Amino acid sequence: MNKSIRPSSINGIKRLAKDIKISRSIPHHKALDEAARAASFQNFRHALKQLQSKRQLHTLYLTVYWSDRDERSIGRETISVELESAFSAVCSRSEIREVRGLHSVRLVADDHLVFDLLASSQKSAREMLLKSVRTIIFMEATGLRPLRKLHATYPQKTQANKPPSQDHPTHWYDPSSGQAVLVYEPYGGSVSPEKDESWRNAHNWHLRRSAWSGMYFPGRCPLFVATDASKGFDVDSLMDRIDALSSRSENNDWRDWTGISVPDHETFFSPLAKSSQDRRRAKAKSTIYRMSSSKTIPYGVEERRPNSVMLLQSHKELGVLIKAVLESRYPYIPFAASRRLDIVRSTLENWMCAEHRFSRNSNDINPIDVYYSNVHEALPTESCLHLPTNNIESLVLAKEMVQIAYNDCAPRREITHKIEGAIRAIKRHS
Structure with a gap:
């Protein structure tokens, strides 16, 4: 270690502490104190107190709008959180949608996040905001970023090797080392320490429980961190940063x-x-009244569907076609095709529910059975329909049914393009 180094910031002290820990093989908290003394402070706590009083914090605002039909009331909830860096340094615009608790959020200004989803009550709005704040302070404290390749956070990169007690998982990576990190927060009563310990030993992974109350459900769901122990990742430092959040004053109750x-x-x-x-962007999409056009009708937060209706019987027959193709996916349907068809059936189910009313008190079908569930069990009458001899013919017929039932518009074209993409993927695979 270079004794002439005199860090002047908290991050600088932390970087020096990491070098001291490695060179002297001492615990992380002792290395932090040594690094702080090198910066002319009594210890790390003293450095925190002195430097934090001088630093310029960045205020981030989060806003949710809500509408309570039962109470016939509406409102807006806004909360602020102080960050050491601008939010863009914690999470990029493209990463926001990958973070649980932020998936329906837009960065409308450098200091403002807005939920486009309309909460169903004031309680729900506040809970959404508090969960988002906990997630943001976790990201800032750890420096972890959301990981798109979820399987990379498991042993042998397969979800079949998930920890026995896993529930409510989030997937992260450390930008400096590339290390994948799994965080999960099960309900306390479902944790099995013996099975988790056996899993940890079998895969040679770190598995730690944090002292912090966590992101998902503080007080009910303990937070666990799991990561590969064979790559020399400094899990002690990561846990120190997470555990340190337990000393931060939090408001977890709405x-x-x-x-x-x-x-x-x-x-x-x-x-x-x-x-x-900036002011136009600040308006939540759920609070904007949208008009129907000659071709499309608004629904949901920002979606639009064709300004026409497919008969319920046609939806049933179309559902059988798509389910029959998806259920033959192994080994015939490649992932590129099944991924597109999952989007197609999810969208068509949304359109169907907007077009037709279903009553739980009558003998109506369960709408989820139309495009989901087993093709031979959910709708036995329609499952007896004559199906094409191969998957490509089934998808060509499905595309024709969509084009016949719906008027030409952007939403319909998006669906037919997805079906065409699935057909091309199957052809490449055959």
């Missing part, structure tokens, strides 16, 4: 609200929303 509550949908503008474009 009833102990410290944010801003407004009994209407008046748009909240953050201090950095300066341009007219």
Whole structure:
């Protein structure tokens, strides 16, 4: 270690502590104190107190709008969190959708996140915001980023090797080392320490329980960290950063609200929303009244569907075609095709539910059975229909049924393009 090094920031002290820990083989907390003394502080706690009082914090605002049909009331909830860096340094725009708790969020200004999803009540809105805040402070404290390749966080890169107690998982990676990290938060009563320990030994992985209350459900779901132990990753340092969050004052109960509550949908503008474009973006999509056009009808938060209706019987027959193809996926249907068809049937199910009313108190079919469940069990009458001799013919027929039932518009074209893409994938695979 170079004794002339005198770090002047918390991050600099942490970097020096990492070198000290490796060179002297001492615990991480002792290395932090040594690095702090090298920076002319009494210890790490003293450095934190002195440097944090001088640093400029970045305020991030989060906003959710809500509408409670039972109470016939609406409102807006906004909360703020202080970060050491701008939010863009913690999570990029493209990564936001990969983070649980932030998937329906937009960065509308450098200091403002807005949920486009309309919460069903004030309680739900506050819970959404508190969970998002916990996730953001976790990301800032650890430096971890969301990982798109979820299987990489498991031994041998297969979800079949998941920890026995896993529930509510999130998948991360450390940008400096590339190490994949699994975080999961099961309900306390479902944790099996013996099975987890056996799993850890069998795969040579780190498995640690944090002292922090966690992101998903504080007080009910303990937080566990699992990562490969064979690659020399400094899991002790990671756990120190997570455990340190337990000393941070948190508001985890929606009833102990410290944010801003407004009994209407008046748009909240953050201090950095300066341009007219910033102010337009600040409006949640769920609060914008959208009109039907000659070709499409709005539904959901920002989706649109064709301004026409497919008969329920046609939906049933189309569902049989798609399910028959998907259920023959191994070894005939490649992943590229099944992924597109999953999007197709999910969208068609949404359209069907918007087009037709289903009553739980009558003998109506369960709408989920139309495009999901086993092809031979859910709709026995339709499953007896004459099916084409191969999957490509089935998808060609499915595409024709969509084109016949719906008027030409962008939503219909998106569906037919997905079906055409599935057909091309199957042809390449055959």
